[in-house]
Amino acid sequence: MRSQFLPYCLPTIGEEEIAEVVDSLRSGWVTTGPKTKRFEQQFAAYVGCRHAIAVNSCTAALHLSLAALGVGPGDEVIVPTMTFCATANVVRHLGANPVLIDVDEDGLLDIQQAERNISPQTKAIIPVHFAGQACPMDEVYRLTAGNGVTLVQDAAHAVGASYRGAMVGALGQAIAFSFYATKNMTTGEGGMIATDDDGFAETCRRLSLHGMSRDAWKRYSETGSWYYEVTEPGYKDNMTDIQASLGIHQLQRLPGFIERRRHIAAIYNDAFGELPGVRLPRELEGRRHVYHLYPIRVNAKKAGIARGAFIEELRRRNIGSSVHFIPLHRHPAYRDARQHCRGGFRVADELYDEIVSLPLYPGMTDGDVQDVIEAVREISFEHQPMRVYAFQAATTTPVSNSL
Numbered sequence: 001m002r003s004q005f006l007p008y009c010l011p012t013i014g015e016e017e018i019a020e021v022v023d024s025l026r027s028g029w030v031t032t033g034p035k036t037k038r039f040e041q042q043f044a045a046y047v048g049c050r051h052a053i054a055v056n057s058c059t060a061a062l063h064l065s066l067a068a069l070g071v072g073p074g075d076e077v078i079v080p081t082m083t084f085c086a087t088a089n090v091v092r093h094l095g096a097n098p099v100l101i102d103v104d105e106d107g108l109l110d111i112q113q114a115e116r117n118i119s120p121q122t123k124a125i126i127p128v129h130f131a132g133q134a135c136p137m138d139e140v141y142r143l144t145a146g147n148g149v150t151l152v153q154d155a156a157h158a159v160g161a162s163y164r165g166a167m168v169g170a171l172g173q174a175i176a177f178s179f180y181a182t183k184n185m186t187t188g189e190g191g192m193i194a195t196d197d198d199g200f201a202e203t204c205r206r207l208s209l210h211g212m213s214r215d216a217w218k219r220y221s222e223t224g225s226w227y228y229e230v231t232e233p234g235y236k237d238n239m240t241d242i243q244a245s246l247g248i249h250q251l252q253r254l255p256g257f258i259e260r261r262r263h264i265a266a267i268y269n270d271a272f273g274e275l276p277g278v279r280l281p282r283e284l285e286g287r288r289h290v291y292h293l294y295p296i297r298v299n300a301k302k303a304g305i306a307r308g309a310f311i312e313e314l315r316r317r318n319i320g321s322s323v324h325f326i327p328l329h330r331h332p333a334y335r336d337a338r339q340h341c342r343g344g345f346r347v348a349d350e351l352y353d354e355i356v357s358l359p360l361y362p363g364m365t366d367g368d369v370q371d372v373i374e375a376v377r378e379i380s381f382e383h384q385p386m387r388v389y390a391f392q393a394a395t396t397t398p399v400s401n402s403l
């Protein structure tokens with residue numbers, strides 16, 4: 001058993017990031033400045049979009065996108081219930097109603113139920129690329145074709161993921177990324193809006209800094225001018241150069257991070273494939289999964305142990321884990337959102353009873369990975385409900401668990 005606790009998640013920060021942050025602190029540009037611009041350009045080149053607007057969180061990216069699209073009081077916005085609260089909170093912040101929708105077995109928006117819930121009030125849909133795997137975008141586009149409903153993609157988990165060969169971020173008008181501490185790349189706190197739409201980009205950029213016509217970089221640099229106008233009451237969502245210092249280097253390292261994540265996921269898949277009552281995340285056809293999360297499902301009856309007890313057993317063995325997510329309709333703040341949904345949450349409720357996110361991040365050593373495997377196999381083995389024992393001499397050896 002491990003002597004030290006293995007956290008479910010840790011960022012991988014190197015000396016380049018640290019030196020770049022120090023450089024920013026020494027330069028005097030500690031708010032939005034040249035490094036934020038550089039980070040935006042590099043990010044746009046990486047995902048293949050025309051504009052990338054750096055902000056201080058994915059929450060801000062989602063909020064600004066909806067605001068720029070004119071979502072407001074009385075509007076409805078379709079949101080999967082299996083997501084982090086930020087996806088729906090921003091809808092409420094604008095006075096609109098989130099319409100919570102069930103998910104499929106992979107945790108992705110239930111397209112049929114979403115379709116049934118489109119009403120004359122529906123202004124937008126927010127598909128969430130859950131765990132680092134893209135939603136079925138062909139079907140999502142079909143949902144919004146010709147009906148005036150817009151798409152804001154929650155790609156908090158999905159930087160580097162792709163759908164039918166196209167990067168998430170190159171696929172639409174408004175895609176929101178997160179660089180929160182746990183994400184596949186981090187700026188501490190941070191986010192990005194990716195878009196191909198020039199007008200939308202301009203509106204988001206303006207709204208991200210009070211609605212001012214010029215940002216600080218344009219005003220305070222050598223060639224800048226002091227004059228600006230506030231064209232509408234905006235927000236204070238801009239990214240700082242200190243954050244961008246991290247982002248520039250994290251982005252360079254992202255392909256390596258993703259390879260390591262995919263490698264660990266492949267090792268887990270091999271190790272857990274045969275465990276009774278345990279279901280593994282799968283990579284769907286036409287996707288490149290970036291495994292921000294590795295959520296397994298533990299079926300209490302078949303595995304002989306309930307999810308909560310499974311988490312406790314992991315903890316006893318010094319392995320951290322988490323649950324993604326507590327479905328929104330189960331939170332007090334969103335219980336009344338049921339009234340806005342026509343349909344139930346059968347799959348999300350089943351998932352919620354069973355899911356556990358295991359540790360998976362680039363900083364894990366091969367030894368850490370083996371410790372997780374050993375712990376999961378041991379717990380599974382100890383709790384198998386229907387073991388057949390081969391009585392050999394004085395030993396009891398389970399030989400089958402498939403009865």
Ligand SMILES: Cc1ncc(COP(=O)(O)O)c(C=O)c1O
Pocket residue numbers: 056057058059060083084086087128154156157177178179180190191
């Ligand atoms: C699906 C999803 N959307 C949005 C967010 C919000 O991201 P941020 O913390 O960058 O605001 C998160 C954060 O965990 C998330 O998991």
